[in-house]
Amino acid sequence: MKRVIQKKVCLLGDFAVGKTSLVRRFVEDRFDDRYLSTIGVKISRKPVEMADYTLNLLIWDLAGGDDFSQAGASYVRGSVAALIVCDLTRRETLDSFAYYANQMRALNPDAVLIFAGNKADLESERVIDNEALHEISLSLGGHYLDTSAKTGYQVETAFQLLAKKITV
Amino acid sequence: MSVPPADFDPIMLAAHAARAMSQAHRMAYAHLAPDLTIVQTSSNFPFLLESQTGQIIGLPVTEILWEFVGAEAALHDILRGEIPLLRLEQVNRGQGEAMLYLNFQVTPLDAFQPDRGLLLLVEDETAYGRLQQTLVQDRNELRLLKRKLTSANDELRRLNRLKSLFLSMSAHDLRAPLTSIGGYASLLLEIMSDAPADTLKYLGIILSQSEQMNRIISDFLDLDKLEQGLLSLHLESCDLNQIIARVSAAMQVVADSRQIAIALALPSPPLYIWADPDKLYRIIYNLVSNAVKYTPRNGRVHIEARQSDEQITLQVSDNGHGMSEEQLGNLFQLYYRTENAKKSKTKGTGLGLYIVKMLVEAHQGHISVASKPGAGSIFTVTLPRQLPDNV
Numbered sequence: 001m002k003r004v005i006q007k008k009v010c011l012l013g014d015f016a017v018g019k020t021s022l023v024r025r026f027v028e029d030r031f032d033d034r035y036l037s038t039i040g041v042k043i044s045r046k047p048v049e050m051a052d053y054t055l056n057l058l059i060w061d062l063a064g065g066d067d068f069s070q071a072g073a074s075y076v077r078g079s080v081a082a083l084i085v086c087d088l089t090r091r092e093t094l095d096s097f098a099y100y101a102n103q104m105r106a107l108n109p110d111a112v113l114i115f116a117g118n119k120a121d122l123e124s125e126r127v128i129d130n131e132a133l134h135e136i137s138l139s140l141g142g143h144y145l146d147t148s149a150k151t152g153y154q155v156e157t158a159f160q161l162l163a164k165k166i167t168v
Numbered sequence: 169m170s171v172p173p174a175d176f177d178p179i180m181l182a183a184h185a186a187r188a189m190s191q192a193h194r195m196a197y198a199h200l201a202p203d204l205t206i207v208q209t210s211s212n213f214p215f216l217l218e219s220q221t222g223q224i225i226g227l228p229v230t231e232i233l234w235e236f237v238g239a240e241a242a243l244h245d246i247l248r249g250e251i252p253l254l255r256l257e258q259v260n261r262g263q264g265e266a267m268l269y270l271n272f273q274v275t276p277l278d279a280f281q282p283d284r285g286l287l288l289l290v291e292d293e294t295a296y297g298r299l300q301q302t303l304v305q306d307r308n309e310l311r312l313l314k315r316k317l318t319s320a321n322d323e324l325r326r327l328n329r330l331k332s333l334f335l336s337m338s339a340h341d342l343r344a345p346l347t348s349i350g351g352y353a354s355l356l357l358e359i360m361s362d363a364p365a366d367t368l369k370y371l372g373i374i375l376s377q378s379e380q381m382n383r384i385i386s387d388f389l390d391l392d393k394l395e396q397g398l399l400s401l402h403l404e405s406c407d408l409n410q411i412i413a414r415v416s417a418a419m420q421v422v423a424d425s426r427q428i429a430i431a432l433a434l435p436s437p438p439l440y441i442w443a444d445p446d447k448l449y450r451i452i453y454n455l456v457s458n459a460v461k462y463t464p465r466n467g468r469v470h471i472e473a474r475q476s477d478e479q480i481t482l483q484v485s486d487n488g489h490g491m492s493e494e495q496l497g498n499l500f501q502l503y504y505r506t507e508n509a510k511k512s513k514t515k516g517t518g519l520g521l522y523i524v525k526m527l528v529e530a531h532q533g534h535i536s537v538a539s540k541p542g543a544g545s546i547f548t549v550t551l552p553r554q555l556p557d558n559v
Contacts (some may be wrong), residue, residue, distance in 0.1 A: 006230070008238030015308045023532050035312075037305040040258020040269060041296065060238050066302060090315070093204030109438065 004047075005168050006056040010076050012100040013085035014093040017066040018118040021149035022085065025060045026159050031150050038063045041075050048163040055163050068100075068111040076104055081112035081162050086133075087145070089118045089125040094136065101140040112165040113142030114159050194292035199277065201285050202247055203238065204229050216270075218261065229288065235259055246274060249282040258297055261490060269297025305370070332392050339385045346385075350378035376421065383453075387519045390450070391502075394526045401444040401530060408439035408448070408473055408480060413451045416471065419460055426465050433472040440555050441480050447527045454520040455484040455507055455547050461487035465542075479533075479550050487544040496537060500525040524549075 011019040020038050027046045042061045046056050081096035082104045086093040088116055104111050115137035116142050146155045196213040198206050205228050230237045238504040247250045254274045261268040271291040276282035355373040416430050425428050459469045463486045472483045495506045503518035528535045531551050539545035
């Protein structure tokens with residue numbers, strides 16, 4: 001029987017970038033168009049099968065924006081990784097990548113960081129190009145990928161990549 | 169009769185008080201051993217957490233509460249007395265209507281001997297959490313809406329700039345041939361004064377229509393400038409009587425063709441006013457032109473001007489169809505035309521009165537209209553005789 005390991009990971013990003021939708025797509029494989037602001041933290045669990053162990057990802061979906069800065073630090077402590085998300089249709093959400101990455105690294109210096117540009121399905125409204133996204137993500141020490149919680153595009157890939165990079 | 173004091177055991181009293189408080193405030197607690205296993209809990213602990221696990225005593229707290237996975241180091245810090253507490257606020261549990269908002273707080277059981285174990289307090293703050301969620305939701309939706317509006321405004325501004333560019337280029341391109349048409353028609357009228365009456369009539373039509381097109385182009389250009397706040401006034405001392413006379417002369421041919429009498433009532437000394445003469449001409453021309461256009465054959469248009477110490481009043485009245493209250497309310501709206509105007513054969517853009525109002529206001533003046541169906545209309549413009557330098 002494979003051993004089971006539990007690890008805490010965080011979802012970070014400005015409000016309304018689609019963090020909760022990404023978790024819902026990954027854990028429950030469904031999508032809801034309504035926007036419901038998260039306050040505090042919602043924790044979901046999803047087992048990811050690795051070669052010789054099962055990794056239970058405990059995903060902390062945290063409130064974004066101003067609401068993160070109030071209590072965020074106490075929540076991210078003890079996380080081994082973070083998926084930092086921006087909204088490809090709102091340029092200002094990319095500017096927050098560095099803030100969340102620094103917050104995460106300040107408390108968890110070895111944390112794995114993956115960056116995601118969500119809402120890739122809204123192609124005509126996209127305002128951030130891939131070159132800028134890759135460049136910023138690399139400079140902050142993480143991989144980047146486009147995602148769409150709505151269509152499911154690369155959502156599984158993003159979390160699998162996160163799981164793969166977590167050292168157990 | 170005196171009642172002897174109750175002899176309660178202080179520990180029992182504290183336990184009763186704790187139970188009453190936990191029921192009133194939906195709080196629960198658990199005692200954690202130094203190895204972070206659950207030693208004992210309040211009876212409501214599993215209910216508050218909606219725990220599906222049967223027996224929880226003896227299990228590691230991280231198995232019962234995912235919230236503490238990753239927090240083991242912090243819990244050991246408390247046991248070593250290195251930090252006083254760990255607090256997690258507004259932890260969401262459940263979904264939708266059944267969502268609970270819980271606060272967790274872990275402190276040493278004994279502050280003087282923190283390594284003896286930990287006290288985990290769970291507090292249900294759902295009522296407050298739901299209220300806060302509603303506030304945050306509204307705030308975030310407003311921010312998104314504001315952003316959308318800003319972005320839509322930026323796009324509108326961009327389109328407006330394109331429209332202005334298109335308008336000025338078109339106006340320039342249209343004006344050149346119009347000037348030629350009008351100029352040659354005017355020349356032909358001069359050199360062919362003995363031509364047949366029909367020829368002269370047709371040349372007159374060509375000339376007046378080219379002038380009309382020129383005025384429409386001017387209206388559009390003025391409108392564009394007004395909308396962009398770029399209209400500038402070239403102020404100088406103007407003789408209002410002279411401008412009224414010029415307008416009257418320009419309208420005479422059209423008025424004569426429909427047997428409409430234009431009567432002037434102007435004071436004998438010149439009426440000097442500090443204004444932009446071209447814009448003043450446009451104001452008066454548009455008002456008189458409207459009056460002539462919408463007055464039936466054999467009607468009458470009356471232009472009157474008078475002055476007081478500080479202002480000049482200009483009135484243009486007619487005995488045309490008049491307008492209802494509702495029509496008067498919309499008269500100065502952009503592109504508005506009354507039903508009568510639309511039904512009549514008279515062509516119009518609905519720009520004239522809007523531009524008049526804007527130009528009057530640019531001169532810090534005021535325009536009003538009095539009218540009744542079947543009783544004609546009176547347009548009254550008041551303008552200050554002097555304008556401050558910064559206009």
